[in-house]
Amino acid sequence: MELNEAKQKFIEAWGKLGSEWGINRTMAQIHALLLISPDALTTEEIMETLSISRGNANMTLRDLIGWGLIEKQHRAGERKEYFYADKDTWNIARQVAKERRKRELDPVLKVLDEISKVEGDLKDPEFATFYKSVTDINKLAKNVDKTLDTMLKAEESWFWGSIFKMFK
Amino acid sequence: MELNEAKQKFIEAWGKLGSEWGINRTMAQIHALLLISPDALTTEEIMETLSISRGNANMTLRDLIGWGLIEKQHRAGERKEYFYADKDTWNIARQVAKERRKRELDPVLKVLDEISKVEGDLKDPEFATFYKSVTDINKLAKNVDKTLDTMLKAEESWFWGSIFKMFK
DNA sequence: TTAAACTTTCAATAATTAGTGAAAGTTTAT
DNA sequence: ATAAACTTTCACTAATTATTGAAAGTTTAA
Numbered sequence: 001m002e003l004n005e006a007k008q009k010f011i012e013a014w015g016k017l018g019s020e021w022g023i024n025r026t027m028a029q030i031h032a033l034l035l036i037s038p039d040a041l042t043t044e045e046i047m048e049t050l051s052i053s054r055g056n057a058n059m060t061l062r063d064l065i066g067w068g069l070i071e072k073q074h075r076a077g078e079r080k081e082y083f084y085a086d087k088d089t090w091n092i093a094r095q096v097a098k099e100r101r102k103r104e105l106d107p108v109l110k111v112l113d114e115i116s117k118v119e120g121d122l123k124d125p126e127f128a129t130f131y132k133s134v135t136d137i138n139k140l141a142k143n144v145d146k147t148l149d150t151m152l153k154a155e156e157s158w159f160w161g162s163i164f165k166m167f168k
Numbered sequence: 169m170e171l172n173e174a175k176q177k178f179i180e181a182w183g184k185l186g187s188e189w190g191i192n193r194t195m196a197q198i199h200a201l202l203l204i205s206p207d208a209l210t211t212e213e214i215m216e217t218l219s220i221s222r223g224n225a226n227m228t229l230r231d232l233i234g235w236g237l238i239e240k241q242h243r244a245g246e247r248k249e250y251f252y253a254d255k256d257t258w259n260i261a262r263q264v265a266k267e268r269r270k271r272e273l274d275p276v277l278k279v280l281d282e283i284s285k286v287e288g289d290l291k292d293p294e295f296a297t298f299y300k301s302v303t304d305i306n307k308l309a310k311n312v313d314k315t316l317d318t319m320l321k322a323e324e325s326w327f328w329g330s331i332f333k334m335f336k
Numbered sequence: 337t338t339a340a341a342c343t344t345t346c347a348a349t350a351a352t353t354a355g356t357g358a359a360a361g362t363t364t365a366t
Numbered sequence: 367a368t369a370a371a372c373t374t375t376c377a378c379t380a381a382t383t384a385t386t387g388a389a390a391g392t393t394t395a396a
Contacts, residue, residue: 003295006283010302013279020272022190024384035301038293043343053386058344079341079394087297089304104188111181118174125206127171129255133203134178136257143328150334160311162334166318166327192354211373221356226374247364247371 007036011050026052026060031069031085040073040082068095090156101148109145112138175204179218194220194228199237199253208241208250236263258324269316277313280306 001009011032018028029050034041041049047057061083064070069092073082086092116134120127151159169177179200186196197218202209209217215225229251232238237260241250254260284302288295319327 001283001286003286003288003298006286006302007298009279009283010298013276017272017276020190022188026384036298038297054343055345055387056385059385062344079343081343087301087304089301089308093308104185108181108185111177115169115174115177118169118171120171129206130171130175130178130204133255133257134174136255140257140261143331147331150331159334163311163315163318165333166330194354222373223357223375224355227355230374247373249373 010036024060026050026056027063030057030060031064034070034083034085035087037085040084042080042082044080046083067099094152097148098152101145105141105145105148109138109141112141178204192228194218194224195231198225198228199232202238202251202253203255205253208252210248210250212248214251235267262320265316266320269313273309273313273316277306277309280309 011029014032015025015029018031019025030046033046033049043054043057043061046052046061047054050057052060061070064083064085065072070083070085073084075082086095112134116131116138118131120131122128122131179197182200183193183197186199187193198214201214201217211222211225211229214220214229215222218225220228229238232251233240238251238253241252243250254263280302284299284306286299288299290296290299
C-alpha cells in the first residue's frame, strides 16, 4: 500500500468510527487529517483535502477546539490561521472521555438520582422492578463515572499497567 | 415525583443517551420500558405505551433480540409473543460492549493493522507522523480490546473491585 | 479611511436516518 | 380448506442532522 492511499483509508476509517459513536463524520475526518499531518494546516488546505465547504470547515474546526483536540497557531507575518492536533493518543482519549462525561454522563446521573427518589411500596411489583432497575443502573453509572475520574487524572502507563494486573 | 412520571423520565433519558451514543432512540426507549416492566409485554402494549407504529415496534424488537438484550416469551394457549428484558445491568453492559466491539472496534483494528504495514522512510516527516499516529492509536485500540475481553469474561464485583484497587 | 485578507454566520438545501401503515406472509384452530 | 390471529416487510414519508455558500463581519497594513 502506498502512503497516500493509507492516509485516505485512515481518514475514512476514523470518520466512520466517529459517526458510529455519535461524533460527526467531518469532525472525525478533520481530526484524523490533522493527526497525520506533521505541520499545522490552514482552513483552505483542509477544505481542499477533504472536499468540504468553508462554512463546514470553519464550524467543525471551532468544535474541535471546543473539544480540546486541536489548537490554532499563528505565524509571524501571516494573517492565516493554522490548525494543529495534539498527537498524544492518551491525551486524546482523555479529552474525549472528559467531554462526553460532561455532556452526557453527568446529565444522566442527575436524572437517575432524581428519579431514584420516587417513593413507593416494594410489595408492588411495578414499583419494585422500576426501583431495582433504576438503582442498579445508577450504581453502574457511578462506577463508570469514578473510573473516568481516575483515568482523567492518570498517566497512561500507570492506567494500563493497573488494568493489566487484572489479567493475572 | 409520582411513579408514572418517573417511568416516563427514565424512558426519555435512556432514549436520549442512546441517541447520543449511536443507538436509535426507539431502541433505547423500548429497552428502557421493558427494563422497568415486571412482566413481559406484547408488541401491542409497547406500541401503545410509546406511541410508535407496528412496523417500527416489530423491527426494533428484532434488533433488540439481535443485540441479546431482550427475548421472546410464549404463553400456553396464546398466539401472541411477549417480550422480556434481562434485568441484570452487568449483563446488559457486557452485551452492549460485546456487540459494539464486534461491529465497530474489530473492523477498525483490521484497518489499522492493514495500514500499519505501509512502508516508508522515517526521515520523511510525512511518513513519520502518519506512522507514529497510526501505530499509537493501534496500541490504544488493542488495549481497549483486551480490557473489553476481560470485562466480557468477568463477574461484575470482581471487575469493579479490580478497578477500584487502582484508587489506593 | 479603505481595501485586501481573512474568519464567521446562518438561511437554505441536501443527505441521512427513523418511522409509518397497509399489504403480504405465517401459523394455528376448526 | 379457510379464516382469524398474529408477525413481518417495505415503499413511502417525516424528522433529524449535516453541509453549503454567499453575505456579513473582523483585522491588519498602508
